[in-house]
Amino acid sequence: MNKSRSRFMIHLAVYLFCFVVWSPFVTADNHASGSAVSYHAQIVPILKRSCQGCHHPGDPNGDLIVTTYAHLKRGGMAGEAIIPGKPDESLIIKLISGDEPAMPQNMEPLSAEEVELFRRWILEGANDDTPDEVDDMAEGNYPTYTVPPVVSAIAYSPDGSTLAISGFREVLLYDTTNFELKARLVGKAHRIESLTYTTDGKILGVAGGSPAQFGEIQLWDTATNTLIKAMRSSYDTVYGLSFSPDASRVAFGCSDQTVRVLSVADEKELIKFDNHSDWVFGTIFSTDGSHFVSAGRDTALKLVEVSTGSFVDDINSSNKGYGEINTIARHPTEDQVLSGGEDRIPRLYKIFREIQRDVGNTDFNLIQAYEAQSGSIEGYAFSADGSQFATGCAGGEARVYNVEDGKRLASVQGDAVGVFAVSFHPHGKQLATGGFDGKIRVFDTASGKLLNAFMSVPIEPAGSEDVALVVTGMT
Numbered sequence: 001m002n003k004s005r006s007r008f009m010i011h012l013a014v015y016l017f018c019f020v021v022w023s024p025f026v027t028a029d030n031h032a033s034g035s036a037v038s039y040h041a042q043i044v045p046i047l048k049r050s051c052q053g054c055h056h057p058g059d060p061n062g063d064l065i066v067t068t069y070a071h072l073k074r075g076g077m078a079g080e081a082i083i084p085g086k087p088d089e090s091l092i093i094k095l096i097s098g099d100e101p102a103m104p105q106n107m108e109p110l111s112a113e114e115v116e117l118f119r120r121w122i123l124e125g126a127n128d129d130t131p132d133e134v135d136d137m138a139e140g141n142y143p144t145y146t147v148p149p150v151v152s153a154i155a156y157s158p159d160g161s162t163l164a165i166s167g168f169r170e171v172l173l174y175d176t177t178n179f180e181l182k183a184r185l186v187g188k189a190h191r192i193e194s195l196t197y198t199t200d201g202k203i204l205g206v207a208g209g210s211p212a213q214f215g216e217i218q219l220w221d222t223a224t225n226t227l228i229k230a231m232r233s234s235y236d237t238v239y240g241l242s243f244s245p246d247a248s249r250v251a252f253g254c255s256d257q258t259v260r261v262l263s264v265a266d267e268k269e270l271i272k273f274d275n276h277s278d279w280v281f282g283t284i285f286s287t288d289g290s291h292f293v294s295a296g297r298d299t300a301l302k303l304v305e306v307s308t309g310s311f312v313d314d315i316n317s318s319n320k321g322y323g324e325i326n327t328i329a330r331h332p333t334e335d336q337v338l339s340g341g342e343d344r345i346p347r348l349y350k351i352f353r354e355i356q357r358d359v360g361n362t363d364f365n366l367i368q369a370y371e372a373q374s375g376s377i378e379g380y381a382f383s384a385d386g387s388q389f390a391t392g393c394a395g396g397e398a399r400v401y402n403v404e405d406g407k408r409l410a411s412v413q414g415d416a417v418g419v420f421a422v423s424f425h426p427h428g429k430q431l432a433t434g435g436f437d438g439k440i441r442v443f444d445t446a447s448g449k450l451l452n453a454f455m456s457v458p459i460e461p462a463g464s465e466d467v468a469l470v471v472t473g474m475t
């Protein structure tokens with residue numbers, strides 16, 4: 001049992017202890033007061049079922065909001081709808097009771113028992129007994145899994161000692177010598193879409209977010225495994241994180257069709273590039289950091305100047321029907337970008353144009369198009385020396401190629417369903433894959449031999465005492 005696991009068990013034990021010791025008192029207390037009406041357990045379910053459909057924050061006509069206790073207490077146009085201790089003076093009771101109740105509007109009235117629950121709850125003081133949200137993933141309080149999570153990102157640290165893997169609300173760090181789980185980096189973002197180390201290995205950058213809520217970039221100190229900062233941006237999950245060469249800036253793609261560049265020091269948004277016409281999934285910086293390249297669903301590979309944030313060039317000929325781009329990667333030392341996606345063909349481009357565009361819009365920057373993959377391309381990685389690259393594909397295959405002559409060096413089954421992420425060990429002899437089935441597989445790149453396969457997260461048996469977070473798939 002490793003350290004983090006035992007810490008989890010201690011928390012579980014404390015939790016169970018509290019439950020056993022305190023629950024008799026709670027019950028006794030309830031009985032003594034004739035069992036008070038619980039807002040959380042009895043009123044909220046009725047509000048959710050019969051009222052929330054019209055009285056929620058997104059409804060432009062709705063004045064009263066019932067989705068939180070604070071809103072409900074505040075009331076609507078007519079002022080407070082609830083006067084604690086005085087049900088007969090409370091507007092809400094007037095509206096839900098009587099022969100033809102006004103609320104819920106045009107719907108089946110609440111039952112007499114339900115109206116009575118509201119009345120008693122208000123008479124007893126209209127108290128809020130909502131339990132504190134168990135949202136604080138403090139150290140030791142790790143997410144638990146009853147089903148394997150989809151792995152959307154993996155990355156070897158530049159020194160090769162660590163393999164970082166995306167989980168639900170966390171990044172899991174494995175020791176590459178024995179593949180033991182050595183640390184868990186828990187944050188607020190539910191989804192982790194992208195993992196990337198700075199070249200010096202001192203910072204692990206994480207991009208993700210909570211769908212329809214916020215995007216988040218987390219920077220973790222790799223020496224201490226502590227969060228340096230979490231930067232919020234956009235209102236949705238963000239993708240394709242990259243660091244500028246000096247690590248002073250981060251770029252990432254957004255579902256609102258923008259690419260954003262933030263300054264790491266003061267978290268200021270330096271660029272909000274809006275020249276794409278669909279979701280942006282990938283960003284990379286040029287080797288000198290003067291430009292970035294972005295790509296996504298609109299099939300375009302765009303070159304942008306960092307100092308001005310202005311569009312410079314379309315790197316590919318996006319009128320050729322190449323399909324949506326899911327992923328891009330930069331050659332470790334050259335200004336070359338590999339793009340791939342829907343049409344299964346890896347294409348390597350020069351980032352900077354050397355030949356003038358012609359009327360036929362020839363793919364002038366193209367260095368090489370490689371053989372078609374067995375499924376749409378979901379993940380890429382270059383080896384540290386830049387001599388090879390790997391692909392991860394829908395269908396579960398992963399392949400390794402020579403960059404120079406395009407020769408296929410290995411072809412492996414990296415996942416049962418689909419590989420979403422690949423990473424080369426810095427010594428170049430091992431490739432790790434992750435994808436839909438939640439397993440990490442490590443292959444020998446020369447022979448294609450499977451060296452190791454393990455579940456990316458500890459799986460709890462279903463029905464365990466702790467809260468089970470059911471993990472959903474990626475987009």
Ligand code: HEC
Pocket residue numbers: 047050051052053054055061062063064075076077078079081091092095096103104105106107110
């Ligand atoms: C089908 C839509 C609908 C449903 C369902 C509904 N309401 Fe309403 N409610 C309205 C509308 C429309 C108004 C008048 C506009 C307003 O005040 O928001 C209103 C007004 C109210 C008001 C007065 C708010 C104010 O502005 O002062 C209260 C209190 C209220 N509703 C309570 C409820 C309760 C409690 C339920 C559930 C048991 C409920 N409503 C279900 C549509 C609905």
